[in-house]
Amino acid sequence: MLHRTFCHAPGVGPSLEARLWAAGFHDWDAVLAVSPADLPVPPARRGLLRQTVEESRERLAAGTMEDVAWFAARLPAREAWRLWSSFRDQAAYVDIETTGLGIGEDHITTIACQDATGLRTFVHGQTLDDFRSALDHCRLLVTFNGKCFDAPCIERQLDMPLPMAHLDLRYPLKKAGLRGGLKVIEKTLGLDRGELDGVDGFAAVLLWQGYRATGDARWLETLLSYNAADVLSLERLSARTHNLLVEGTPFDLLEQLPEPMPPANPIPAHQDIVREVLRRMGK
């Protein structure tokens, strides 16, 4: 979808982009194939549009982290979803758990990261520092509400800059009509958390506390299972977001993509631990 995008050019908003599409300029090649005078945009904007399209073609072909970040910086936030189909192979889906909502002394307890190489988890006091190199090959960071929560936490607590493009699914999903938190949206799409049903972010705090208090690895494993579940659905949600938002363009049929089922969660959740946590939560 990115190669059909013009609203990242200065002076081109939703209206002008729609005018270009309606006039048959369906991708960058079509714009470069005609003289600037034939473009259906105000004369003062033709030069910059052509220049942006030329640079876009080069940057999409190069596809370095800087190139992807260049697109992300120029796209209006509401159109950031268009990055995903072009860079999904270099995407990393990330979610963190913490001891709270960042008030006072709260810190990251675990991180789950899924990318082309598979699922990895990182634990405070054990392997958390390894996360610093986990995103070395990542061109596109994908999260849910990560712009507000996960990314600032990681940057602040691990002192780890995140310069790559960042797609926060919360906003495009809302634009596509899917509101509410991650679990609510998963249920709407028929995705089942299985034995982790009812476990939420606050439960994750209790799971960490239980692990610290008992040293029992089953508490940690259940926490990691929950953390993993949060990232394993993100690729599917990204595809659904893409497909729903592509429906609002003239390229609905051309750009629809298969929606992969989330992989099975490789980390077991222990039922007795889940029951105990839900009991402590009054559920």
Add this chain to the structure above:
DNA sequence: AGGCCACGCCACGACAGAAC
């Protein structure tokens, strides 16, 4: 419950095209 970001709304400026 705190922090953070995008969104919605509005006002404003730039520009193109029409009318005179």
Add this chain to the structure above:
DNA sequence: GTTCTGTCGTGGCGTGGCCT
């Protein structure tokens, strides 16, 4: 050439909603 009108993009501000 000037003026008016409509369209479009941009920036500022307040607010809602999501994370653990």
